[in-house]
Amino acid sequence: xxxxxxxxxxxxxxxxxxxxxxxxxxxxxxxxxxxxxxxxxxxxxxxxxxxxxxxxxxxxxxxxxxxxxxxxxxxxxxxxxxxxxxxxxxxxxxxxxxxxxxxxxxxxxxxxxxxxxxxxxxxxxxxxxxxxxxxxxxxxxxxxxxxxxxxxxxxxxxxxxxxxxxxxxxxxxxxxxxxxxxxxxxxxxxxxxxxxxxxxxxxxxxxxxxxxxxxxxxxxxxxxxxxxxxxxxxxxxxxxxxxxxxxxxxxxxxxxxxxxxxxxxxxxxxxxxxxxxxxxxxxxxxxxxxxxxxxxxxxxxxxxxxxxxxxxxxxxxxxxxxxxxxxxxxxxxxxxxxxxxxxxxxxxxxxxxxxxxxxxxxxxxxxxxxxxxxxxxxxxxxxxxxxxxxxxxxxxxxxxxxx
Amino acid sequence: xxxxxxxxxxxxxxxxxxxxxxxxxxxxxxxxxxxxxxxxxxxxxxxxxxxxxxxxxxxxxxxxxxxxxxxxxxxxxxxxxxxxxxxxxxxxxxxxxxxxxxxxxxxxxxxxxxxxxxxxxxxxxxxxxxxxxxxxxxxxxxxxxxxxxxxxxxxxxxxxxxxxxxxxxxxxxxxxxxxxxxxxxxxxxxxxxxxxxxxxxxxxxxxxxxxxxxxxxxxxxxxxxxxxxxxxxxxxxxxxxxxxxxxxxxxxxxxxxxxxxxxxxxxxxxxxxxxxxxxxxxxxxxxxxxxxxxxxxxxxxxxxxxxxxxxxxxxxxxxxxxxxxxxxxxxxxxxxxxxxxxxxxxxxxxxxxxxxxxxxxxxxxxxxxxxxxxxxxxxxxxxxxxxxxxxxxxxxxxxxxxx
Numbered sequence: 001x002x003x004x005x006x007x008x009x010x011x012x013x014x015x016x017x018x019x020x021x022x023x024x025x026x027x028x029x030x031x032x033x034x035x036x037x038x039x040x041x042x043x044x045x046x047x048x049x050x051x052x053x054x055x056x057x058x059x060x061x062x063x064x065x066x067x068x069x070x071x072x073x074x075x076x077x078x079x080x081x082x083x084x085x086x087x088x089x090x091x092x093x094x095x096x097x098x099x100x101x102x103x104x105x106x107x108x109x110x111x112x113x114x115x116x117x118x119x120x121x122x123x124x125x126x127x128x129x130x131x132x133x134x135x136x137x138x139x140x141x142x143x144x145x146x147x148x149x150x151x152x153x154x155x156x157x158x159x160x161x162x163x164x165x166x167x168x169x170x171x172x173x174x175x176x177x178x179x180x181x182x183x184x185x186x187x188x189x190x191x192x193x194x195x196x197x198x199x200x201x202x203x204x205x206x207x208x209x210x211x212x213x214x215x216x217x218x219x220x221x222x223x224x225x226x227x228x229x230x231x232x233x234x235x236x237x238x239x240x241x242x243x244x245x246x247x248x249x250x251x252x253x254x255x256x257x258x259x260x261x262x263x264x265x266x267x268x269x270x271x272x273x274x275x276x277x278x279x280x281x282x283x284x285x286x287x288x289x290x291x292x293x294x295x296x297x298x299x300x301x302x303x304x305x306x307x308x309x310x311x312x313x314x315x316x317x318x319x320x321x322x323x324x325x326x327x328x329x330x331x332x333x334x335x336x337x338x339x340x341x342x343x344x345x346x347x348x349x350x351x352x353x354x355x356x357x358x359x360x361x362x363x364x365x366x367x368x369x370x371x372x373x374x375x376x377x378x379x380x381x382x383x384x385x386x387x388x389x390x391x392x393x394x395x396x397x398x399x400x401x402x403x
Numbered sequence: 404x405x406x407x408x409x410x411x412x413x414x415x416x417x418x419x420x421x422x423x424x425x426x427x428x429x430x431x432x433x434x435x436x437x438x439x440x441x442x443x444x445x446x447x448x449x450x451x452x453x454x455x456x457x458x459x460x461x462x463x464x465x466x467x468x469x470x471x472x473x474x475x476x477x478x479x480x481x482x483x484x485x486x487x488x489x490x491x492x493x494x495x496x497x498x499x500x501x502x503x504x505x506x507x508x509x510x511x512x513x514x515x516x517x518x519x520x521x522x523x524x525x526x527x528x529x530x531x532x533x534x535x536x537x538x539x540x541x542x543x544x545x546x547x548x549x550x551x552x553x554x555x556x557x558x559x560x561x562x563x564x565x566x567x568x569x570x571x572x573x574x575x576x577x578x579x580x581x582x583x584x585x586x587x588x589x590x591x592x593x594x595x596x597x598x599x600x601x602x603x604x605x606x607x608x609x610x611x612x613x614x615x616x617x618x619x620x621x622x623x624x625x626x627x628x629x630x631x632x633x634x635x636x637x638x639x640x641x642x643x644x645x646x647x648x649x650x651x652x653x654x655x656x657x658x659x660x661x662x663x664x665x666x667x668x669x670x671x672x673x674x675x676x677x678x679x680x681x682x683x684x685x686x687x688x689x690x691x692x693x694x695x696x697x698x699x700x701x702x703x704x705x706x707x708x709x710x711x712x713x714x715x716x717x718x719x720x721x722x723x724x725x726x727x728x729x730x731x732x733x734x735x736x737x738x739x740x741x742x743x744x745x746x747x748x749x750x751x752x753x754x755x756x757x758x759x760x761x762x763x764x765x766x767x768x769x770x771x772x773x774x775x776x777x778x779x780x781x782x783x784x785x786x787x788x789x790x791x792x793x794x795x796x797x798x799x800x801x802x803x804x805x806x
Contacts, residue, residue: 054730054738084723084738086755119723120756227731306709310798320487320522327457328630335457335487352489353523395713395795 010144013162013175014198016041016240020138021150024131026079026117026124032150034131037074037194038104038139043238045071045112046207048214050231056083057093058113062232065097065112069203074194074234075100075132076114076151078179081190083119083229092123099129103136112234116153116179116190119229148177151192155180159270165259167252168244172199174263180271191218193233193267199256200239201246208249209257210235217264220296221272222303222387235260272386277393280312283371283384290379294331298374299385301329309390315365317356319347326374333376341373413547416565416578417601419444419643423541424553427534429482429520429527435553437534440477440597441507441542446641448474448515449610451617453634459486460496461516465635468500468515472606477597477637478503478535479517479554481582484593486522486632495526502532506539515637519556519582519593522632551580554595558583562673568662570655571647575602577666583674594621596636596670602659603642604649611652612660613638620667623699624675625706625790638663675789676772680796683715686774686787693782697734701777702788704732712793718768720759722750729777736779744776 012019017039021032047066049059065071075096082089093115097108104111115123138146148158159180164173178193201209214233239245246252273281284302289295302308305325311318319340326333326340340348343364345356364370415422420442424435450469452462468474478499485492496518500511507514518526541549551561562581567574581596604612617636642648649655676684687705692698705711708728714721722743729736729743743751746767748759767773 050731052727052730053736054726084726084751084755086739086753089755119727120751227727229727229730306793313798323457323487324455324522324630324632327455327632333456336489348487350489352487352492390709390798392795392798395716395793395798 009162009175010148010160010177011037011175011194011196012141012144014173014196014240016198016238017175017196018139018141019143019147020135020140021143021146021148022131022134022138024077024127024134026077026127026131032146033077033079034128034135035076035147035150036100036132036135036139037147037196039072039236039238041238041240042070042072043236044069044201044203044206045234045236046203046210047112047232047234048211050228052227052229054084054229056081056115056230057085057089058082058115059230059232060090061093061097062112062114062234065109068109070110071112071236072106072110073100073104074112074114074236076192077128077131078151078153079117080115080121080123081117081119081230082115082123085120085122088122092125095125096128096132099132100136103133114151114192114232116151116192116230144175144177151177152179154276156274159267161263161266163259163263165255167199167255170241170243172197172241172243172256174259176263176267178267178271180274190228190230191271193218195233195235195263197235197237198239198241199237199246200241200243201237201256205246205249205253206235206237209253209260213257213261213264216261217268220383220385221268222300222385269386272388275388277391277396278388279391280389281369282312282387282389284387285371285373285382285384286376287373287382288376288378289381292381292383295381295383296385297331298326298329298376299383301325302372302374303385303387306390309387312370313389313391317342317347317361317365319353322372322374323348333378337377339375339377343371412565412578413551413563413580414440414578414597414599415544415547417576417599417643419601419641420578420599421542421544422546422550423538423543424546424549424551425534425537425541427480427530427537429480429530429534435549436480436482437531437538438479438550438553439503439535439538439542440550440599442475442639442641444641444643445473445475446639447472447604447606447609448637448639449606449613450515450635450637451614453631455630455632457487457632459484459518459633460488460492461485461518462633462635463493464496464500465515465517465637468512471512473513474515474639475509475513476503476507477515477517477639479595480531480534481554481556482520483518483524483526484520484522484633485518485526488523488525491525495528498528499531499535502535503539506536517554517595517635519554519595519633547578547580554580555582557679559677562670564666564669566662566666568658570602570658573644573646575600575644575646575659577662579666579670581670581674583677593631593633594674596621598636598638598666600638600640601642601644602640602649603644603646604640604659608649608652608656609638609640612656612663616660616664616667619664620671623786623788624671625703625788672789675791678791680794680799681791682794683792684772685715685790685792687790688774688776688785688787689779690776690785691779691781692784695784695786698784698786699788700734701729701732701779702786704728705775705777706788706790709793712790715773716792716794720745720750720764720768722756725775725777726751736781740780742778742780746774
């Protein structure tokens with residue numbers, strides 16, 4: 001398993017991957033802002049992307065790479081999202097591919113591109129070009145932390161993780177870096193998530209696994225209900241672990257998928273906890289639903305409610321707002337059978353409030369991590385949605401910027 | 404047309420209606436909290452109600468009254484929503500009907516009940532009973548203002564209006580009182596809207612007209628995306644105007660419906676402008692849609708976005724957040740054809756930002772009333788959604804209460 005002390009944490013934990021992050025002068029802060037992740041051995045690639053109809057240029061070019069099922073590299077920048085930039089933006093994203101490909105000795109179609117930051121502004125391509133060249137020169141097995149820091153925006157820290165699993169007698173490693181929903185002014189929240197693994201796995205199966213995993217991890221986060229123009233999650237699998245290649249949905253595939261899921265759920269919790277201005281990390285656990293989709297819909301309705309989120313900021317055990325958000329989720333439910341618990345303490349049952357130990361509930365509400373459990377008593381499916389509270393700081397961060 | 408100076412503004416402007424509002428001690432503030440509206444001549448009645456699966460007891464009993472198509476009275480209270488109160492809550496709502504019916508000399512099935520306020524608490528029925536008796540004694544043609552004040556919660560003022568139209572050579576009058584989305588702590592926003600008219604109209608047609616009008620007025624307001632357990636809009640039509648009874652969807656019906664629509668749209672604008680902690684009144688006008696439903700979906704997506712709402716609080720012309728919320732609304736759209744204007748000034752076109760006169764745009768953004776115009780260039784349908792901004796005060800009002 002992953003050791004925090006390892007210099008090779010994150011995306012360089014799996015065999016055969018190098019990474020780097022450099023300062024190219026795109027961020028006004030002068031911090032790291034261009035990242036490259038590279039595998040000399042060509043990798044299977046899979047990706048999931050924002051469903052926003054207003055998708056940024058890097059999303060378009062990266063989708064085309066994923067369609068080929070193989071890639072050598074990811075190049076990403078923070079500070080400028082290259083979104084809402086028209087034909088020039090598309091050309092700039094393609095130029096990022098070509099600059100990286102030429103420097104790495106591969107082709108444009110081998111290079112994923114990710115961007116995050118201010119929207120509606122063109123990339124400073126001279127700085128981007130210099131940054132990519134510098135990052136390629138700096139590639140190293142110790143470069144994951146720099147790469148992670150080069151993709152964050154207003155995140156308070158870079159999110160990274162690593163893990164491993166035995167498949168066919170071989171240790172298969174996974175690494176991840178991600179940026180979360182701390183928003184770059186004046187942009188909306190963007191999630192960039194880059195995963196590496198030395199597993200040997202068929203590209204179509206890799207896509208199946210990633211799609212299922214993201215649906216149960218990154219797509220279960222709600223910070224403010226907004227969906228970015230730039231969101232993407234990418235996985236590169238270079239086969240360096242030497243495991244028997246996974247070519248069907250057998251036990252090896254399940255082991256691969258479950259490990260990927262645990263990795264992505266861990267990152268998702270970190271992203272939610274680091275939401276803008278967040279003072280609370282809230283897990284909305286919906287049980288007793290007829291389907292996972294129903295459970296998720298109910299959980300998202302609660303997690304997206306500004307009234308619920310401000311109540312948690314105020315440490316107020318306001319079950320009325322929770323049951324109200326359950327009621328308008330659009331999933332049929334019986335208010336007289338549904339129960340609500342805060343931190344394991346029942347607060348709503350039989351269609352009304354439950355008397356509770358005020359001291360015990362105060363301890364739940366004043367903690368940083370709070371679990372809201374909703375049991376619809378209508379089936380056996382469940383889902384967990386992760387969110388944070390709405391604070392003065394959220395309004396400040398998102399309201400005080402002047403374009 | 405309605406004169407502000409008239410003592411008979413609001414629900415007593417039409418012939419044959421009386422109203423009253425009294426202090427029954429349900430509100431902690433000691434303000435007016437029980438209202439009665441009455442017509443001696445039996446009225447056709449129609450209503451629309453919250454779609455929340457967790458509907459309050461008064462919603463259940465009032466739906467049953469509407470199903471009979473006739474009524475004599477509305478009794479309403481503020482300070483306690485009688486929601487999430489189980490079987491006792493249902494009994495209390497029925498008791499409110501009976502107390503009012505006995506005092507007025509009609510039957511329980513003739514009495515609509517509305518409640519708003521704290522949820523999860525039982526009504527103080529002794530106070531409610533005294534309040535209803537006092538209100539019935541106080542009924543007068545000058546009582547609309549008191550009735551309006553008796554149904555508000557954290558609204559900063561009572562919303563009322565009146566208008567008239569000529570139908571079949573007779574003046575047909577309309578009056579309205581409403582409470583808006585200023586939330587009563589610790590409750591969620593509740594909209595109560597009571598309309599009176601002296602039109603003579605068939606009950607089924609009255610329901611058709613009201614349903615269509617509410618869909619284009621009250622249902623176009625977004626304060627924070629939450630849907631209350633107690634929302635209702637009721638119209639009583641007592642026929643005292645003496646117009647030829649409207650029994651089919653002819654020109655008289657259209658005149659009736661259009662007048663009702665103007666009345667309800669006016670009230671809707673007032674409710675949105677008085678949203679909790681609001682410093683801005685924002686109209687999101689979506690044009691060029693394939694259908695009204697598409698236009699509304701896009702408008703609501705923009706109006707519900709916390710990022711858009713905090714940007715307006717900050718007076719930031721952040722078109723990126725607007726086009727992003729358009730993109731994730733779920734309605735197919737082409738970002739390269741769509742245009743966005745703030746106060747008539749183009750800010751987004753051809754897939755990217757438009758350069759603008761900064762001084763002119765600053766005047767738009769610093770005004771209290773702001774119109775956001777989104778043209779999808781994809782059809783001929785349109786919709787207007789009304790909302791307000793998200794301020795520190797919103798977080799304060801909704802976060803600082805401790806149950």
